[in-house]
Amino acid sequence: xxxxxxxxxxxxxxxxxxxxxxxxxxxxxxxxxxxxxxxxxxxxxxxxxxxxxxxxxxxxxxxxxxxxxxxxxxxxxxxxxxxxxxxxxxxxxxxxxxxxxxxxxxxxxxxxxxxxxxxxxxxxxxxxxxxxxxxxxxxxxxxxxxxxxxxxxxxxxxxxxxxxxxxxxxxxxxxxxxxxxxxxxxxxxxxxxxxxxxxxxxxxxxxxxxxxx
Numbered sequence: 001x002x003x004x005x006x007x008x009x010x011x012x013x014x015x016x017x018x019x020x021x022x023x024x025x026x027x028x029x030x031x032x033x034x035x036x037x038x039x040x041x042x043x044x045x046x047x048x049x050x051x052x053x054x055x056x057x058x059x060x061x062x063x064x065x066x067x068x069x070x071x072x073x074x075x076x077x078x079x080x081x082x083x084x085x086x087x088x089x090x091x092x093x094x095x096x097x098x099x100x101x102x103x104x105x106x107x108x109x110x111x112x113x114x115x116x117x118x119x120x121x122x123x124x125x126x127x128x129x130x131x132x133x134x135x136x137x138x139x140x141x142x143x144x145x146x147x148x149x150x151x152x153x154x155x156x157x158x159x160x161x162x163x164x165x166x167x168x169x170x171x172x173x174x175x176x177x178x179x180x181x182x183x184x185x186x187x188x189x190x191x192x193x194x195x196x197x198x199x200x201x202x203x204x205x206x207x208x209x210x211x212x213x
Contacts, residue, residue, distance in 0.1 A: 026104065026151045029168065030063040032112055033141060033149060034210070037061065040142050040181075041189035041209040047119045053126055056184040057195050058144045059203070060210040067150025067169040074167035078156035089140040089173035091115055094165045102164070104153040111166040115141055128180040143174040144181035145199065147213055 039045040043054035073083045074090060084090045093111035115137040122134045130139050140146070148171040156163045174180050189209020190196055196203035196211030206212050 026068075026108070026153055027063045029108060029112070029151045030061055030149055032108075033168075034060050036112070036116060037142060038189070038208050038210055041184075043184075043187045045116075045119075047124055048121060049123075052119070052124075053128060054184040054187050054209075055144055055181040055189060057190055057199050057203075057211050058142070058181055058209070059147045059196070059199070060206060060212050061149045061170075062147060062213075064148040064150045064171065067148055067171060068152055069150070070169040071150050071152035071167040074169070075152045075154035075165050078154055078159070078163045078165045080165075080167065084169045085171070087171070087173060089143075089146075089170045091137045091140050091168045091170070092165070093167075094163060096159070096161055096163055102162075103155065104164075104166075107153060107164045107166055127183060129177065130174045130180050131177055133176075139174045139180055140170050142180055143170070143172055146170045146172040147200075 036045065037058050037060070040052055041055040041058040043051060045052045067085070067088070070084050070088070071090075074080045074092060078094065080090070080092045082090065093107070093114060095107060095110065118135050118138040122132050124130075124132070124135060149168055151166065151168040153164070153166045156165070184190075190205035190211050193204045196205050199211070200213055203211050203213050
């Protein structure tokens with residue numbers, strides 16, 4: 001299949017992107033997303049009209065070099081190729097008009113804030129049912145079964161003003177009309193390892209309410 005062939009070419013793509021100077025490692029983005037997932041898990045994140053319910057088994061994301069390659073493909077030429085692994089999902093952000101001195105240190109926080117604020121402007125019910133396509137970027141960020149992420153940023157100076165893009169690829173994708181995560185009635189995240197191992201065998205509950213594998 002095309003998807004299978006794409007996976008086979010990942011090592012080649014990584015070498016090509018690094019050679020062309022388009023691939024950059026942005027592992028610092030992972031803890032930023034995890035911090036937001038921790039807030040969601042512990043009932044501390046806002047939504048339109050109130051606070052998002054806490055999550056029983058939200059997983060902490062690990063950084064994936066493989067997913068970073070996928071993300072890098074989506075930043076080549078500052079045009080999304082809509083390229084991600086089977087079962088995965090893609091978040092994409094682009095911004096024109098920034099001064100030449102602006103870089104990823106400016107664009108990344110703006111991109112993450114933009115993805116997070118989608119839930120402030122669009123309705124979601126108390127069971128966090130994913131029913132609005134406008135929530136896609138937010139939904140990808142907080143989907144409880146996601147365990148890995150890889151990101152890439154690129155500035156394209158060929159356009160004037162320059163165009164900046166950020167792509168993050170997750171290893172899982174939420175489904176429309178299904179819950180983004182299992183709601184906890186305690187107002188906190190996971191309480192025991194069993195909360196997490198019910199999703200993935202051997203998973204454990206971490207000290208800050210997020211599950212780990």
